[in-house]
Amino acid sequence: MINFKVRLCKWAGLHSNKEATPAFLSLRGNVETGCSVQTRRDPILYRMMMIYLLIAVVCVSVHPVQALDNGLALTPTMGWLHWERFMCNIDCNMDPQNCIREELYMQMADVMVKEGWLEAGYEYVCIDDCWPHHQRDAQGRLQADPKRFPSGIKKLADYVHSRGLKLGIYADVGSMTCGGYPGSLGYYETDAKTFAEWGVDLLKFDGCYMNWTMLGEGYKNMSRALNQTGRSIVYSCEWPLYEWPFHEPNYTAIRETCNHWRNFADVYDSWSSVKTILDWTATNQKILTPAAGPGGWNDPDMLVIGNFGLSHSQQQSQMALWAIMAAPLLMSNDLRDICPKSKELLQNRRIIGISQDPLGKQGYRTGTVDSFEMWERPLSGARLALAILNRQEIGGPRGFPLTLATLPSWQYCNPRCNVTQILPTYQELGVQALFSKQILKINPSGTALLTVTQIQDYSGKGY
Numbered sequence: 437m438i439n440f441k442v443r444l445c446k447w448a449g450l451h452s453n454k455e456a457t458p459a460f461l462s463l464r465g466n467v468e469t470g471c472s473v474q475t476r477r478d479p480i481l482y483r484m485m486m487i488y489l490l491i492a493v494v495c496v497s498v499h500p501v502q503a504l505d506n507g508l509a510l511t512p513t514m515g516w517l518h519w520e521r522f523m524c525n526i527d528c529n530m531d532p533q534n535c536i537r538e539e540l541y542m543q544m545a546d547v548m549v550k551e552g553w554l555e556a557g558y559e560y561v562c563i564d565d566c567w568p569h570h571q572r573d574a575q576g577r578l579q580a581d582p583k584r585f586p587s588g589i590k591k592l593a594d595y596v597h598s599r600g601l602k603l604g605i606y607a608d609v610g611s612m613t614c615g616g617y618p619g620s621l622g623y624y625e626t627d628a629k630t631f632a633e634w635g636v637d638l639l640k641f642d643g644c645y646m647n648w649t650m651l652g653e654g655y656k657n658m659s660r661a662l663n664q665t666g667r668s669i670v671y672s673c674e675w676p677l678y679e680w681p682f683h684e685p686n687y688t689a690i691r692e693t694c695n696h697w698r699n700f701a702d703v704y705d706s707w708s709s710v711k712t713i714l715d716w717t718a719t720n721q722k723i724l725t726p727a728a729g730p731g732g733w734n735d736p737d738m739l740v741i742g743n744f745g746l747s748h749s750q751q752q753s754q755m756a757l758w759a760i761m762a763a764p765l766l767m768s769n770d771l772r773d774i775c776p777k778s779k780e781l782l783q784n785r786r787i788i789g790i791s792q793d794p795l796g797k798q799g800y801r802t803g804t805v806d807s808f809e810m811w812e813r814p815l816s817g818a819r820l821a822l823a824i825l826n827r828q829e830i831g832g833p834r835g836f837p838l839t840l841a842t843l844p845s846w847q848y849c850n851p852r853c854n855v856t857q858i859l860p861t862y863q864e865l866g867v868q869a870l871f872s873k874q875i876l877k878i879n880p881s882g883t884a885l886l887t888v889t890q891i892q893d894y895s896g897k898g899y
């Protein structure tokens with residue numbers, strides 16, 4: 437056990453007893469006047485503070501980067517996207533309910549309005565790969581598969597719009613889509629114009645069948661072509677995903693070009709897939725988090741909540757961490773048949789509120805202690821969202837001792853914060869002092885999601 441002394445200053449750094457702590461602990465901050473001095477003995481607290489100080493130094497460097505100037509995606513896009521659940525199922529004889537055809541999107545649109553999805557914020561109904569005909573028309577335009585989309589995409593867009601929703605479509609920067617349908621290489625202007633004429637509101641632009649050295653040029657050219665149509669179309673890119681295998685992508689250029697961008701592998705309906713995405717994101721957060729903000733977001737791929745592969749605790753973890761990561765919330769599930777608990781989770785207004793926070797700062801992992809991962813996201817209104825993920829996948833629920841003083845942003849809570857737990861269940865924990873301790877019970881692979889709100893000290897004397 438280590439004895440150490442911490443000097444706590446509102447909005448200032450942390451000073452420690454030099455004899456008892458490593459040199460880096462005293463690197464940060466100036467001591468303001470009017471600091472309170474407290475002494476504590478607590479090994480977990482000490483370990484956390486060491487981790488957090490390192491992270492804090494790392495995460496502070498935020499340069500405002502210019503976003504794509506189309507006025508869209510000022511908060512992360514919300515909607516539904518067919519890929520993970522319905523993939524390239526084109527066999528409408530065998531599986532009419534689930535094949536890629538116009539009825540699928542019409543039914544999804546109906547449910548989204550009837551079952552409260554639109555009201556909760558899920559606005560975009562998005563088509564993924566396998567919608568087009570294998571040949572372009574005589575004018576070189578993409579056309580929908582005539583058997584599966586007999587009414588055409590324009591009619592489908594009208595249908596979706598008549599319900600107050602928006603329509604997303606899919607194409608590819610290269611010579612073919614990943615599923616082998618016609619790519620847009622050489623046709624960027626034609627395709628942008630076609631999509632605009634159809635009334636499309638979002639384009640997911642994949643990166644298969646493209647020489648990686650031309651990815652940037654291709655994505656930028658399509659961005660310009662979309663702009664020149666004059667229609668507001670959210671531009672969802674996969675540029676960094678296809679560039680990472682060769683070198684580190686230029687996120688300044690990506691943010692200028694796209695409204696969101698996929699960085700990493702496709703999500704699968706499994707906890708191991710969700711974990712891999714979280715780990716990759718945390719490992720690269722120094723590069724990723726500064727790139728996110730109103731108008732442009734890192735896209736860790738679809739929400740798979742409501743399918744087959746995740747336990748309820750794991751579904752809560754995906755929802756909580758996608759909100760922390762300021763990720764687009766694009767569900768890929770069957771909204772016509774979804775269990776009530778998954779629906780309630782996906783429509784949870786408090787979690788959506790974190791996702792859609794107007795400050796638009798992406799959260800990050802702040803440390804790992806005792807197989808608990810800690811994440812935080814700064815929110816508007818002197819608030820922070822915290823997620824504590826139990827990464828231990830053996831045994832039962834474990835208690836996490838929450839002490840505000842152990843947060844990397846503990847200054848927010850000096851001397852007190854109002855603490856609200858959102859997951860696994862809603863609970864107002866009330867006003868907590870910096871060193872008070874709350875035990876949070878967290879299931880294996882589950883997450884506790886909380887918000888902490890700074891309590892303004894109007895008297896200037898503390899409580």
Ligand SMILES: *[C@@H]1O[C@H](CO)[C@@H](O)[C@H](O)[C@H]1NC(C)=O
Pocket residue numbers: 505506507662663664665666667668669
């Ligand atoms: C096109 O770009 C210009 C300037 O970058 C911007 O002002 C305009 O709103 C954009 N238009 C659309 C439709 O995105």
Ligand SMILES: *[C@@H]1O[C@H](CO)[C@@H](O)[C@H](O)[C@H]1NC(C)=O
Pocket residue numbers: 647648649
């Ligand atoms: C990709 O483009 C580069 C530069 O234009 C060229 O040298 C290379 O041969 C191309 N690779 C393939 C697989 O076409």
Ligand SMILES: *[C@@H]1O[C@H](CO)[C@@H](O)[C@H](O)[C@H]1NC(C)=O
Pocket residue numbers: 622650653654657
């Ligand atoms: C992008 O546009 C420029 C300018 O029109 C053109 O020279 C270039 O070939 C285009 N690149 C791609 C990949 O379409």
Ligand SMILES: *[C@@H]1O[C@H](CO)[C@@H](O)[C@H](O)[C@H]1NC(C)=O
Pocket residue numbers: 686688689692
């Ligand atoms: C990255 O892109 C930006 C904006 O397009 C550009 O100004 C900058 O020079 C690029 N950085 C590198 C290292 O290529």
Ligand SMILES: *[C@@H]1O[C@H](CO)[C@@H](O)[C@H](O)[C@H]1NC(C)=O
Pocket residue numbers: 854855856864866867
């Ligand atoms: C703490 O937060 C809860 C939930 O938002 C709220 O009902 C309560 O009034 C807040 N308490 C204080 C002292 O701000």
